[in-house]
Amino acid sequence: MDSRGVRREPTMRDVAALAKVSTKTVSRVINDLPGAGPEVVERVREAARTLGYRPNLTASSLRRSDRRSATLGVLFEDLSNPFDAALLRAVEDRARQHGVLVLAGSSEDDPDLQRELLMSLATRRVDGMVVMAAGGHQDALQQERERGTPMVLVDRPPTFGGTDSVTTTNRESSREAVLHLAGLGHRRIAFLGDRQTLWTSHERYTGYLEGLAHTGLTLHGELVRTDLHGPDAAELATATLLDLDEPPTALFTAQNLVTVGAMRALRDRDLHRRVALIGFDDFPLADMLEPGVTVLRQDVPALGRKAAELIFARIDGDRSAPTHAVVPATLIRRGSGEIPPPSGQDGSRPNALAQRPR
Amino acid sequence: MDSRGVRREPTMRDVAALAKVSTKTVSRVINDLPGAGPEVVERVREAARTLGYRPNLTASSLRRSDRRSATLGVLFEDLSNPFDAALLRAVEDRARQHGVLVLAGSSEDDPDLQRELLMSLATRRVDGMVVMAAGGHQDALQQERERGTPMVLVDRPPTFGGTDSVTTTNRESSREAVLHLAGLGHRRIAFLGDRQTLWTSHERYTGYLEGLAHTGLTLHGELVRTDLHGPDAAELATATLLDLDEPPTALFTAQNLVTVGAMRALRDRDLHRRVALIGFDDFPLADMLEPGVTVLRQDVPALGRKAAELIFARIDGDRSAPTHAVVPATLIRRGSGEIPPPSGQDGSRPNALAQRPR
DNA sequence: TTCTCCTACGTCAACGTTGACGTAACCGGC
DNA sequence: GCCGGTTACGTCAACGTTGACGTAGGAGAA
Numbered sequence: 001m002d003s004r005g006v007r008r009e010p011t012m013r014d015v016a017a018l019a020k021v022s023t024k025t026v027s028r029v030i031n032d033l034p035g036a037g038p039e040v041v042e043r044v045r046e047a048a049r050t051l052g053y054r055p056n057l058t059a060s061s062l063r064r065s066d067r068r069s070a071t072l073g074v075l076f077e078d079l080s081n082p083f084d085a086a087l088l089r090a091v092e093d094r095a096r097q098h099g100v101l102v103l104a105g106s107s108e109d110d111p112d113l114q115r116e117l118l119m120s121l122a123t124r125r126v127d128g129m130v131v132m133a134a135g136g137h138q139d140a141l142q143q144e145r146e147r148g149t150p151m152v153l154v155d156r157p158p159t160f161g162g163t164d165s166v167t168t169t170n171r172e173s174s175r176e177a178v179l180h181l182a183g184l185g186h187r188r189i190a191f192l193g194d195r196q197t198l199w200t201s202h203e204r205y206t207g208y209l210e211g212l213a214h215t216g217l218t219l220h221g222e223l224v225r226t227d228l229h230g231p232d233a234a235e236l237a238t239a240t241l242l243d244l245d246e247p248p249t250a251l252f253t254a255q256n257l258v259t260v261g262a263m264r265a266l267r268d269r270d271l272h273r274r275v276a277l278i279g280f281d282d283f284p285l286a287d288m289l290e291p292g293v294t295v296l297r298q299d300v301p302a303l304g305r306k307a308a309e310l311i312f313a314r315i316d317g318d319r320s321a322p323t324h325a326v327v328p329a330t331l332i333r334r335g336s337g338e339i340p341p342p343s344g345q346d347g348s349r350p351n352a353l354a355q356r357p358r
Numbered sequence: 359m360d361s362r363g364v365r366r367e368p369t370m371r372d373v374a375a376l377a378k379v380s381t382k383t384v385s386r387v388i389n390d391l392p393g394a395g396p397e398v399v400e401r402v403r404e405a406a407r408t409l410g411y412r413p414n415l416t417a418s419s420l421r422r423s424d425r426r427s428a429t430l431g432v433l434f435e436d437l438s439n440p441f442d443a444a445l446l447r448a449v450e451d452r453a454r455q456h457g458v459l460v461l462a463g464s465s466e467d468d469p470d471l472q473r474e475l476l477m478s479l480a481t482r483r484v485d486g487m488v489v490m491a492a493g494g495h496q497d498a499l500q501q502e503r504e505r506g507t508p509m510v511l512v513d514r515p516p517t518f519g520g521t522d523s524v525t526t527t528n529r530e531s532s533r534e535a536v537l538h539l540a541g542l543g544h545r546r547i548a549f550l551g552d553r554q555t556l557w558t559s560h561e562r563y564t565g566y567l568e569g570l571a572h573t574g575l576t577l578h579g580e581l582v583r584t585d586l587h588g589p590d591a592a593e594l595a596t597a598t599l600l601d602l603d604e605p606p607t608a609l610f611t612a613q614n615l616v617t618v619g620a621m622r623a624l625r626d627r628d629l630h631r632r633v634a635l636i637g638f639d640d641f642p643l644a645d646m647l648e649p650g651v652t653v654l655r656q657d658v659p660a661l662g663r664k665a666a667e668l669i670f671a672r673i674d675g676d677r678s679a680p681t682h683a684v685v686p687a688t689l690i691r692r693g694s695g696e697i698p699p700p701s702g703q704d705g706s707r708p709n710a711l712a713q714r715p716r
Numbered sequence: 717t718t719c720t721c722c723t724a725c726g727t728c729a730a731c732g733t734t735g736a737c738g739t740a741a742c743c744g745g746c
Numbered sequence: 747g748c749c750g751g752t753t754a755c756g757t758c759a760a761c762g763t764t765g766a767c768g769t770a771g772g773a774g775a776a
Contacts, residue, residue: 007505007506009483009505009762011761011762011763012762012763013762021725021726022725022726022727023762023763023764024725024726024727024763024764024765025724025725025726026763027763027764028724028725028764031764034723034724035723035724035725036724036725037723037724037725040724040725052505054477054480054481055481055762055763056420056481056483056761056762056763057481057482057483058416058419058420058427058482058483058761058762058763059420059731059761059762059763059764060762060763060764061416061731061763062414062416062417062420062731062732062733062761062762062763062764063730063731063762063763063764063765064731064763064764064765065731065764065765067731069416071461071482078447079437079443079446079447079450080440080443080444080446080447080448081443082438082440082443084443085437085438085439085440085442085443085446086438088437088438088443088462089436089437089438089464090438092437092462092463092464093464096463101461101463101475101478101479101482102461102462102463103429103459103460103461103462104446104450104460104461104462105450105454105459105460106447106450106451117459119412120457120459121459122412123412123413123414123415124415124416124429124459125367125414125415125416147367147410260642260643260646263646264646267646283642283643284618284641284642284643285618285641285642285643285647288618288621288622288625288647289643289646289647290648369731369732369733370732370733371732379755379756380755380756380757381732381733381734382733382734382735382755382756382757383754383755383756385733385734386734386754386755389734392753392754393753393754393755394754394755395753395754395755398754398755413732413733414731414732414733416731416732416733417731417732417733417734417761418732418733418734419733419761420731420732420733420734420761420762420763421732421733421734421735421760421761422733422734422735422761423734423735423761425761
């Protein structure tokens, strides 16, 4: 306690005084640097222990030449979203191996909030940033990058150059889903997607179009519903699709919450065993539903690991050309994506291998 | 760029030189303090803008008298767990309102790892910590607390004194679940829980016992299965329960993943419409299963809000007696918990109000 | 012996910022 | 014209730490 009764953290000076050495020697002992004799080392260690000394990384990183704060900034859309949470965890694990802690924030897909959080990270002098870019302009990100801050974009690539990114096979896997459905004989395959300002949504839509084109199917505009934000919008959109004169016989839902909404609509009309469904991104219990939900599963831990790997390479001075890593997603057949169209010669449910999520 | 080609962040000195004022005046302008004339303010702002100056919070917090780092430490069990993620998000939102960023880590319920992370947070001089205590001894937490670090425990209370906590009505709600089942006529209600070293698991078990006692039911030891870590262990345990000569007619699963495991076992035996089930903690799609899963839903955002509220009060100097806030959980009836016992006069499924999760 | 080299320390200043305090200029009042 | 007060700055040192550099003493070689 000091004179005002406020407990003060002991400093190197306190340790030095108790051990009867200079602060520099304490610094050497604390950082395991050579230039301190064995008995002095022991004396300093003992003093630090009795005082409960803990180094002040803030002061240290201010003074050090490398200026490292041993802190990584992570800016995702919404940390309570399971995808973001799993990604954060994967990055955190790798960061821990580097002795680095993670400063995390949710940008809520709002460029202004993202800019604000970016500034918060910058004033704290993080060593690097892993960012899920908010939709719209990426000016703030680009400016930060141009200042030289190491940065890796995840889930969505940069709209500017010179920056690493890690994404999933959004387009390729979406195309695969459509080919899978077409292979079962489906001709009217609907697309339901999130906001088109999101790069991933757009990519998945492009994959859908490619899938149709590859199989010679024609695009029916009325079977495409985009900008569905959240399950309720998706449920409504699915309902109107099912009420068409010629309703779709299969649905490709390009986002997690959209899949949930579509499932609700199918269930309401008791069509969940008759209309095929493939969703992008896996979710817990997808195998417990009836039928199990066929999905494209992203390898979230791999995404996070790769992002962490890239950012730490940059932090460690890697100056090579930017990398755009792509992590493959996998089609998990659980039943809902294996429902054939009603006009098919075989109306029974195929004997699909049910796979559990995760 | 400096002489070595490394871009250096501009400092107050650079801004001061360009604006032809002292660094102190720059400080005043940046912090909106009085004592700077309007034209000087404009000149400094302009200089800061052209140089792209951003204050160094590290240096600032080192020098300031309040020593605030505007950073909050958050130590949860596993940030990829939806419960933890939702909690983090709630804390983060409140922190943002205070201009505070969140330094997050997963302790994996390992006291040693927790101690290590605690040290990491301490060396970074966070303003306070929100901690989900790892099982086992809480020595490290207690020591940190005794040093004066503001701390709030969430989900699990401290085993030592003088520290705020926020928990759910684990015991009361578990009792309520048992009473609900007993009210339907169930006499053989099984308990399946996570590791008993976890305070929450133990509390929920106690609530189960209280529920039995309140209704005059006898405890059947063979119907209690604890220390089930993960869905697989829970599935196995449930299976052996169902194979008993006198199997339970109702299950109370005291943790999320245990609920999932139990559901799998029930489904394997096609008993999910015949054996009642109530789970602790809600999960997505619980209403989409057949039958919908009756759960005790924790109010996670409220938990997080309360924890943040408490920690910021302490950081702001609140010296009042420690608070132990308890946030009520709610029984959500979706069907699985309303299945009557087979011997009941009415074997049909009650017309339960299905409620959606979240 | 003297010179060189090494080891084990110490001294000093600086990282970027702000609290404490100094001071010149100007204001109004008498 | 002088005084007290206010405003708008500036100067200096310090926060806790470490890089650069200095030095005393001992070992070893010539």
